[in-house]
Amino acid sequence: MITGKLPTRTKTQTHFFEFLVVWTARIVRARYQQSALGILWALIQPSATAIIFSVVFTFFVDVNTGDVPYILFSYVALVPWTLFSNGLTDMVNSIVENMNLVTKIYFPREIIPLAALLARVLDFGIALALFVPMVLYFQRPLLSPALIVLPLILLIQLALVAGLGLAGAAMNVFFRDIKYLLVLGLQILLYASPIIYPVSSVPEKLMPYYFLNPMAGIVESYRAVLLYGTFPGPALGLSAFLSFCALAIGYWFFKRVEFQFADLI
Amino acid sequence: MTTLIQVRNLSKRYRIGQGSRSLRAVLAAKARSKNGRAVGEEHHWAIQDVSFELEPGQALAIIGPNGAGKTTILKLLSRVTKPTSGELHVNGRLSALIELGAGFHPDLSGRDNIFLNGTILGMSRAEIKARFDEIVEFAGIGAFLDTPVKHYSSGMYARLGFAIAAHVDPQILLVDEVLAVGDYAFQMKCYAHMDKLRTRGTSLIFVSHNLEAVRQVCNRGLVLYRGRAIFQGSAAEAVVAYSDALRQAARELPVVVPTEDGLAQRVMTFDAEVEQVSICDADMRPATVLESGASATVVIKVRFNKAVSRPLFAFTIRTLDGQLIYNITTRWMGITTPDFDAGEHCRVEFAIKLALLEGTYELGVDIASSDLTHFFDRLERALAFSVIGSNGAKGVAALGAQVSLHRIPNGRVPTATFEPIV
CATH class of the missing domain: 2.70.50.60 (abc- transporter (atp binding component) like domain)
Incomplete structure (x- = not known):
């Protein structure tokens, strides 16, 4: 039995928030102070991938994206995908990377992985900003009423990454194989989501299962809102349900095992 | 005033070889095991049946040889780990000075790291701001406030780490063997600060090998030996009990000592x-x-x-x-x-x-x-x-330097010896 007089609830919450901000700032500053190109990396990663995909899927294999240039089509999906992939990877490694702190000082452990994710949200914002000049260059419509759902889509995506990331970060402390599993899983999900191809090319037979991958509905919704100016389809509802389930389970699992982190030496 | 820390029959067990394993090793162990419990799993009691109390204003030293369970007790008190059995009540704000500069990022400036480390140790932004000048002053890093801490000397690094932790203003301060890093003047400054905190009513738990410091800083002592509390009493008596325990240990174990060759x-x-x-x-x-x-x-x-x-x-x-x-x-x-x-x-x-x-x-x-x-x-x-009583020279060896100073007329090398002017 352990008892302790805890600070008042509001004070704890304020401190939690301050800690999260400070730790996020630490990650962001350290990341961009260490690299020569700094914050530009947030743009380079999705842009380079979009260019590679554009070359391959325009000149080598023809993917029909209607009247939308392929590079726009893929970039709008690669920006949230990069957030998913980098956010999840950073979260999974975050506790292990800070073991030295975790084994010595007590603080709510979920701050470390959540800050890792928040730091990637900044990258997401920067990469998304580049989308604006791209749309203008290709003379596509930029503003639409559908844009008001954009924060909701982001929220659903963050819930998904946070849930998976919290569970992954905790498991990575116990089993170091998780990082290999993660690489494999991300590879499969990249092809299981409508990133390089439109949903219309998904075979009829697989369609009933396709949106069980929450990222499929999320990516499709970003594309609908940002590229076509239409509201997301019902698939987003399923994605939202699955994402918040993932968050609940991931958080529950993380809190259940966090006290064992310091016992692993 | 109420008792700040109450520890009753506290025990902590670790699984030997516990650590990150590959999934394959875990699955293989599970397959070999009967009724779900892995075969060949051994346990080690890091501390067993330890009880003590800490009253307001007390300074308790926890001493014992390596592996006696001192670190485990600190980890339990700071809530980093949970006890296997026993009771642990902490009534008051507790700050652990376990690692100086925990979470410092080498590329960030001293200023940024004060906010970072202060937050990790439980201070709010407003509290850090209010104590910022005091921290900088104590650490003596004023001129280097905006320099990345990777350029700090190890002494500056330790001073900044201590300065932040010491200004958390806790009711209970846990101090691990962290002061050994600094020089003598720094250590004295730290002990003086701990004394000051104590007179203000902060209670102290001090883990150290430095028996002189234990006698100087603490009024009570707890000697741990192989996970058990073998002695509790005044700090001075505890130091003696610790020395006895060390000799006892040497007697029981065939102590293997590396030879010069x-x-x-x-x-x-x-x-x-x-x-x-x-x-x-x-x-x-x-x-x-x-x-x-x-x-x-x-x-x-x-x-x-x-x-x-x-x-x-x-x-x-x-x-x-x-x-x-x-x-x-x-x-x-x-x-x-x-x-x-x-x-x-x-x-x-x-x-x-x-x-x-x-x-x-x-x-x-x-x-x-x-x-x-x-x-x-x-x-x-x-x-x-x-x-x-040395003259303020730094280091360990008193080489007894004498100084003599000679003025050289017209910048020429003198041919004759001149009388020293000092």
Whole structure:
């Protein structure tokens, strides 16, 4: 039995928030102070991938994206995908990377992985900003009423990454194989989501299962809102349900095992 | 005022070899196991059945040899880990000074790291701002506030780490063996600050090997030995109990000591035993505080349990962080000692000149067989003593520098010697 007089609830919450901000700032500053190109990396990663995909899927294999240039089509999906992939990877490694702190000082452990994710949200914002000049260059419509759902889509995506990331970060402390599993899983999900191809090319037979991958509905919704100016389809509802389930389970699992982190030496 | 910390029958068990494993190893172990429990899983009780209390304003020292469970207790108190059984009540804000500069990022400036580390230690942004100047002042890093901490010297790094942790203003401060990193002046500053906190009502739990510091800072002591609390009482009594425990440990275990040539393993036999060790001042009075540069004598009283032929006597002086300052044996001094019979006693005196600067040092003594195959007795930390009264020079050796200054007329090298002007 352990008892302790805890600070008042509001004070704890304020401190939690301050800690999260400070730790996020630490990650962001350290990341961009260490690299020569700094914050530009947030743009380079999705842009380079979009260019590679554009070359391959325009000149080598023809993917029909209607009247939308392929590079726009893929970039709008690669920006949230990069957030998913980098956010999840950073979260999974975050506790292990800070073991030295975790084994010595007590603080709510979920701050470390959540800050890792928040730091990637900044990258997401920067990469998304580049989308604006791209749309203008290709003379596509930029503003639409559908844009008001954009924060909701982001929220659903963050819930998904946070849930998976919290569970992954905790498991990575116990089993170091998780990082290999993660690489494999991300590879499969990249092809299981409508990133390089439109949903219309998904075979009829697989369609009933396709949106069980929450990222499929999320990516499709970003594309609908940002590229076509239409509201997301019902698939987003399923994605939202699955994402918040993932968050609940991931958080529950993380809190259940966090006290064992310091016992692993 | 209520008791700040109440610990009752606290135990913590670790699984041996617990650590990150690959999934395959876990699955394989599960497959081999019966009723779900892995085969060959061993447990180790890091601490067992430990009880103590901490009242407001008290300073409790937790001392014990390595592996006695000191770190585990600190981890339990700071809630980093959970006990296997027992009760632990903490009533008050607790700050742990366990690692100086925890979470410092080398690329960030001192200023950024103060906010970072302060937040990790539980301060709010407003609290850090309010104490910012005090922290900078205490750490003495004013000019380097915006320099990345990777360019700091290890001393500056430690000072900043301590300054932040010490300004958390907790009701209970846990201090681990962290002060050994700094220089003497820094350590004194830290002890003085801990004293100041205590007079303001902060209670202290201090884990240290530095017995002198324990006596100086603490009023109560808890001695841990192999996970159990073997003694509780005043700090001074605890220091004695700790020394006894160390010797007991040496007696029970065949202590394996690495040799100078690294070939043989040496085992203590206790054919001859150190009965008493002291360091005496110029008037041959045992002392713990000695004047820099003065004459002193290391006195070892020995009892021979068996007949021993031409034993070697040696003593060692180290700094608190283990840096060897001086080690001498009777053999290196060219002395052949006589044979001793069982039941005999002898007194060995090494006269030395204490050419040491201000600081605290540890004295160790050894008795070895003439062929150096084994130790009869060995006390690595027989006692600690402090040296005072040097002129402010830094370091450990009092080299006794004299200065003379000569003015050179017209910038030419003088052909004749001039009278020094100082």
